Amino acid sequence: xxxxxxxxxxxxxxxxxxxxxxxxxxxxxxxxxxxxxxxxxxxxxxxxxxxxxxxxxxxxxxxxxxxxxxxxxxxxxxxxxxxxxxxxxxxxxxxxxxxxxxxxxxxxxxxxxxxxxxxxxxxxxxxxxxxxxxxxxxxxxxxxxxxxxxxxxxxxxxxxxxxxxxxxxxxxxxxxxxxxxxxxxxxxxxxxxxxxxxxxxxxxxxxx
Amino acid sequence: xxxxxxxxxxxxxxxxxxxxxxxxxxxxxxxxxxxxxxxxxxxxxxxxxxxxxxxxxxxxxxxxxxxxxxxxxxxxxxxxxxxxxxxxxxxxxxxxxxxxxxxxxxxxxxxxxxxxxxxxxxxxxxxxxxxxxxxxxxxxxxxxxxxxxxxxxxxxxxxxxxxxxxxxxxxxxxxxxxxxxxxxxxxxxxxxxxxxxxxxxxxxxxxx
DNA sequence: GCTCTTACTGAGTACCTACTAGGTAGTAAT
DNA sequence: ATTACTACCTAGTAGGTACTCAGTAAGAGC
Numbered sequence: 145x146x147x148x149x150x151x152x153x154x155x156x157x158x159x160x161x162x163x164x165x166x167x168x169x170x171x172x173x174x175x176x177x178x179x180x181x182x183x184x185x186x187x188x189x190x191x192x193x194x195x196x197x198x199x200x201x202x203x204x205x206x207x208x209x210x211x212x213x214x215x216x217x218x219x220x221x222x223x224x225x226x227x228x229x230x231x232x233x234x235x236x237x238x239x240x241x242x243x244x245x246x247x248x249x250x251x252x253x254x255x256x257x258x259x260x261x262x263x264x265x266x267x268x269x270x271x272x273x274x275x276x277x278x279x280x281x282x283x284x285x286x287x288x289x290x291x292x293x294x295x296x297x298x299x300x301x302x303x304x305x306x307x308x309x310x311x312x313x314x315x316x317x318x319x320x321x322x323x324x325x326x327x328x329x330x331x332x333x334x335x336x337x338x339x340x341x342x343x344x345x346x347x348x349x350x351x352x
Numbered sequence: 353x354x355x356x357x358x359x360x361x362x363x364x365x366x367x368x369x370x371x372x373x374x375x376x377x378x379x380x381x382x383x384x385x386x387x388x389x390x391x392x393x394x395x396x397x398x399x400x401x402x403x404x405x406x407x408x409x410x411x412x413x414x415x416x417x418x419x420x421x422x423x424x425x426x427x428x429x430x431x432x433x434x435x436x437x438x439x440x441x442x443x444x445x446x447x448x449x450x451x452x453x454x455x456x457x458x459x460x461x462x463x464x465x466x467x468x469x470x471x472x473x474x475x476x477x478x479x480x481x482x483x484x485x486x487x488x489x490x491x492x493x494x495x496x497x498x499x500x501x502x503x504x505x506x507x508x509x510x511x512x513x514x515x516x517x518x519x520x521x522x523x524x525x526x527x528x529x530x531x532x533x534x535x536x537x538x539x540x541x542x543x544x545x546x547x548x549x550x551x552x553x554x555x556x557x558x559x560x
Numbered sequence: 561g562c563t564c565t566t567a568c569t570g571a572g573t574a575c576c577t578a579c580t581a582g583g584t585a586g587t588a589a590t
Numbered sequence: 591a592t593t594a595c596t597a598c599c600t601a602g603t604a605g606g607t608a609c610t611c612a613g614t615a616a617g618a619g620c
Contacts, residue, residue, distance in 0.1 A: 178484060181387055182390075289532060309545075309548060312545070315532070316525055317525050317528055323480070323527060341521045344553055
């Protein structure tokens with residue numbers, strides 16, 4: 145008298161690429177909510193309609209899942225930002241610097257971020273969590289910080305006295321406003337708040 | 353042939369208040385490193401030279417340990433900030449507003465924060481982690497954010513057009529700079545960085 | 561010296577953690 | 591139709607999680 149026939153295969157079997165997309169999407173949402181330390185493979189598997197070993201078949205380990213999520217976001221971000229700025233696909237950072245000013249770029253970034261709070265939250269949570277040198281994304285976020293500042297600086301190159309410092313300030317202000325916005329989206333309109341403060345930072349910026 | 357005589361009582365037995373102080377200190381450090389989700393009671397107990405049940409005897413549950421840490425920090429912060437601003441002990445926020453300006457207060461806060469990176473990191477990590485409504489410190493940090501902004505606003509009351517917005521901006525910029533500083537303390541001097549940006553925010557501030 | 565309180569321990573519970581080994585079945589190419 | 595591939599499963603491991611219970615000993619008051 146068996147309790148049950150083994151009812152395997154009641155959930156759909158997806159091609160690897162598609163399943164991977166789903167896994168990354170679910171993981172993105174869950175890390176945004178709980179951070180990487182708070183994330184469990186069981187939760188991800190449940191969210192995908194898989195067992196945990198089924199999940200591990202696609203991603204290997206928890207750490208490499210995090211890496212996959214971050215790489216995917218980087219690509220998506222670069223693509224969407226380039227198009228938001230109206231630049232053709234293969235535009236390098238230096239080419240961009242000639243075509244678009246820092247204030248313009250910031251406005252575009254803020255507008256895009258305001259439309260995807262979940263992604264912003266993913267980065268906000270991981271940015272803080274990864275301050276720990278033992279965190280699997282520690283190096284990634286250190287590099288990301290430097291890269292972001294350098295990109296901002298390159299857009300201000302030759303137009304202000306100290307582009308790197310300005311880049312830092314821009315990044316700091318954006319990050320800080322984002323936290324407040326995430327905690328109380330009703331009260332704070334991110335785009336409006338940025339429009340209100342940013343002129344103070346860009347006071348020395350020509351024609352801005 | 354027993355492996356060992358039960359060598360109980362080889363560690364010192366402390367009075368409750370002192371032990372509690374130690375527990376809070378250790379927990380503060382560990383949460384700053386790993387966040388609350390990444391914190392284990394075992395780690396805290398080890399850090400105090402206790403067993404886990406010994407630790408629980410003092411704090412009850414993990415959640416209430418977090419609450420204790422936050423309450424303790426609030427008290428310590430209020431005390432140290434008041435003295436840093438040269439105010440007598442029982443000074444209320446409204447009294448303070450007459451005596452010290454927002455730029456002065458900010459400079460004092462930044463100076464103090466620069467001297468205690470571990471505490472700043474505790475708040476930075478928890479601030480992000482607690483964006484999740486299920487986080488045990490969610491309500492605490494929502495209230496803290498409102499309170500901080502209100503305090504800043506009260507110090508600017510009557511001197512600028514929109515004190516609350518200025519308060520928000522000040523908090524955002526401080527938080528953002530702090531993250532960068534925590535990730536790379538060698539490169540960024542927090543006090544100098546604040547001194548460099550804050551005038552931009554305080555441009556409309558009288559005599560500042 | 562005795563009693564009372566309490567800081568603390570050892571042992572255990574029920575459950576969750578990432579991860580592995582080995583197998584099964586759906587699918588596509590031949 | 592058979593083979594090869596692979597998406598996914600069941601079962602299990604070794605270890606961690608917060609937390610409980612019942613008891614013991616250190617120290618304070620008498």
